[in-house]
Amino acid sequence: MTSALSITRSVGAPRAAFVDFPLGHTTGKKNEPEMQKRLIKSALAAFHELREPGGIKILDERWSDDATWRKDPMRGGASSADAPEGDFRTPRLDTPQYQLPSDQIEAEAQHRQGGCGSCVGAE
């Protein structure tokens, strides 16, 4: 599945399903499980519908009635007025960036005894 049509075309995926949503929502809108399921179901149908290498199925779901989100798609459709100017990128830190401080404590405890076996390349 993809929400970046130009990139998927460039890399040449064998088959793909395109959903025209802001980045960070490749498989749907938050807290809309029925919509998420509908999207996946339609994407999976493409396994049999697409018969040529490089085929892309366009999924029929709308993010919103207007195109405002397209002005700032990399911020998840946030209002452009709220967005900082200039370099939009997060600093390229080389230490793990945990969602929650408690995640770090748990992960360090699990790894203190040796590798957990499920963090491959990050032990």
Add this chain to the structure above:
Amino acid sequence: MSETQAGEPVDYIAETRANYDALGFPPYQWVESSGTPPWSPAEVPLHEAKIALLASGGIYRRGQRAFHYKDDASYRVIDTSVPSEDLRISHFAYDLTDAREDPGVVFPVDSLRSLIDEGSLGSIAPEAFTFMGGIYSARKVREELAPALVERVVDQRPDIALLVPV
């Protein structure tokens, strides 16, 4: 695509080039594949198919190490019976707000389980594989990460594989 959604799909390649140019950086080198993409026909009907799940949205499970933001080519193995409240997100290149509230927007394990429950999908491989996209070294991905993931996925003998990039 619905005809009523306004505007054309965002051209992220053009946008990134313009951003880098404005910041005075050299142009970003997107991966461009030439020739016909590889192809295997889907032979098993969906209601019998075993699906493998891979996602590049920076998903990790509580107890695992988070991703770092500097060409992190590591990956995580996540049991596909994982409760969604144990899923976490770390990624430097997209707005994580919605994904952290509902990981189903980038890691559709609940949707897949639901399709299995209703009988429209066969089964899901026991392990999903996650990594963090935005790895600037295409060589690292091509020569290290991708072959390692292919081996892990093939070991689970799925009929089809779903890739969910961000």
